[in-house]
Amino acid sequence: MKVSREQMVENRLRILEAAGRLFRDKGFDAVSVAEVMKAAGLTHGGFYGHFTSKNDLIAQTLAHVLAANTGEGGDPRAYLDDYLSPRHRDNYAGGCPTAGLAAAVRLQTPAARAVMTEGLRSQIDRLGKALPELDAADKRRAAIGSFAAMVGAVILARSIDDPTLSDEVLEQTREWIEGGISPQPANAR
Amino acid sequence: MKVSREQMVENRLRILEAAGRLFRDKGFDAVSVAEVMKAAGLTHGGFYGHFTSKNDLIAQTLAHVLAANTGEGGDPRAYLDDYLSPRHRDNYAGGCPTAGLAAAVRLQTPAARAVMTEGLRSQIDRLGKALPELDAADKRRAAIGSFAAMVGAVILARSIDDPTLSDEVLEQTREWIEGGISPQPANAR
DNA sequence: ACATTTATATGATGATCATCATATTTAGTG
DNA sequence: CACTAAATATGATGATCATCATATAAATGT
Numbered sequence: 001m002k003v004s005r006e007q008m009v010e011n012r013l014r015i016l017e018a019a020g021r022l023f024r025d026k027g028f029d030a031v032s033v034a035e036v037m038k039a040a041g042l043t044h045g046g047f048y049g050h051f052t053s054k055n056d057l058i059a060q061t062l063a064h065v066l067a068a069n070t071g072e073g074g075d076p077r078a079y080l081d082d083y084l085s086p087r088h089r090d091n092y093a094g095g096c097p098t099a100g101l102a103a104a105v106r107l108q109t110p111a112a113r114a115v116m117t118e119g120l121r122s123q124i125d126r127l128g129k130a131l132p133e134l135d136a137a138d139k140r141r142a143a144i145g146s147f148a149a150m151v152g153a154v155i156l157a158r159s160i161d162d163p164t165l166s167d168e169v170l171e172q173t174r175e176w177i178e179g180g181i182s183p184q185p186a187n188a189r
Numbered sequence: 190m191k192v193s194r195e196q197m198v199e200n201r202l203r204i205l206e207a208a209g210r211l212f213r214d215k216g217f218d219a220v221s222v223a224e225v226m227k228a229a230g231l232t233h234g235g236f237y238g239h240f241t242s243k244n245d246l247i248a249q250t251l252a253h254v255l256a257a258n259t260g261e262g263g264d265p266r267a268y269l270d271d272y273l274s275p276r277h278r279d280n281y282a283g284g285c286p287t288a289g290l291a292a293a294v295r296l297q298t299p300a301a302r303a304v305m306t307e308g309l310r311s312q313i314d315r316l317g318k319a320l321p322e323l324d325a326a327d328k329r330r331a332a333i334g335s336f337a338a339m340v341g342a343v344i345l346a347r348s349i350d351d352p353t354l355s356d357e358v359l360e361q362t363r364e365w366i367e368g369g370i371s372p373q374p375a376n377a378r
Numbered sequence: 379a380c381a382t383t384t385a386t387a388t389g390a391t392g393a394t395c396a397t398c399a400t401a402t403t404t405a406g407t408g
Numbered sequence: 409c410a411c412t413a414a415a416t417a418t419g420a421t422g423a424t425c426a427t428c429a430t431a432t433a434a435a436t437g438t
Contacts, residue, residue, distance in 0.1 A: 116350075145338060148341035190435090222427085234387050
């Protein structure tokens with residue numbers, strides 16, 4: 001049945017929200033269009049009224065979850081601690097979309113990769129701005145280097161089945177990054 | 190037709206090699222059993238004489254490629270430079286299996302995750318041993334922290350479509366890690 | 379040489395899934 | 409208050425694929 005214009009907008013958002021959680025939780029391939037629609041409280045038939053294809057849904061979902069992640073203007077230390085916590089590691093569906101989906105985006109359409117590019121760009125900018133004590137070049141290097149380490153650590157910690165080693169990966173990476181964020185010339189080797 | 194015992198052993202290895210390259214190149218899901226067998230010069234029917242399932246193939250392939258990666262007793266600086274090079278980023282099929290597959294292993298069977306765990310453990314040990322100038326605790330922290338950053342940087346660099354930003358992610362991460370590998374107390378904040 | 383075993387090839391089968399066709403029902407509109 | 413357009417539901421369709429069944433033919437042991 002037809003629904004009101006605003007209901008349709010809300011339905012679209014519910015689909016994106018459901019897809020965002022499901023994709024992060026189970027990966028793009030393991031989630032069917034019908035499953036997303038069901039999680040959004042709809043049936044599969046209406047899907048193509050909102051999106052042209054599953055690939056289109058993936059690209060738009062990625063844009064949605066990367067944009068939602070934009071907050072975090074706060075303390076970089078707190079952000080780091082939270083990011084590298086067991087809690088975040090275990091929170092697939094609600095965790096950082098970059099940690100959850102970046103590796104899979106490599107195999108996706110050009111549209112999805114373009115969305116990822118802009119998401120990463122703004123994440124780097126945001127992180128850099130949170131490090132005001134560094135000069136411009138150090139800021140950018142610290143933002144990129146520490147975000148790479150954060151994403152890598154969460155991916156590694158999630159890939160293994162030994163909780164002790166997994167916790168250690170998070171904790172040691174946290175200490176390693178905290179040791180490197182403070183101002184220091186790159187050639188202090 | 191039946192083949193000699195040694196031929197069968199060789200065939201098994203060819204399957205693992207082909208699967209190792211294909212999985213790294215296209216991901217576990219996008220590679221069919223028939224495609225792997227064809228790349229190994231066989232047809233799909235013989236597959237179940239070697240492996241009990243595709244999941245079994247995935248776990249055994251992971252063990253194979255992670256073990257093959259074991260060399261590298263050399264200079265950690267050279268390893269780092271190579272790992273964070275555009276050449277390695279673009280070499281999906283032959284590149285580091287951890288960078289290529291770790292994120293997908295999270296969604297795999299317990300057997301595959303167990304293999305990944307041991308692979309990561311030995312990788313950390315190997316990297317730590319390559320940093321003899323650090324004391325034990327710093328060594329382990331540097332090994333884990335720098336490997337997380339390396340894996341994260343390659344994954345991020347591969348996920349985006351802007352070559353300039355992608356190169357920058359690699360290069361800045363390289364400088365960031367090199368700035369942090371030298372002996373320094375973790376609390377030099 | 380022959381018999382037997384067995385690795386591989388050829389050829390189903392059944393499930394899953396993206397996508398499409400059509401029906402239904404209700405929001406907008408005049 | 410109808411009428412029409414449109415959003416969603418129900419119900420195909422065709423493709424892909426993991427797995428299995430059976431056939432073939434060559435290796436191995438006697």
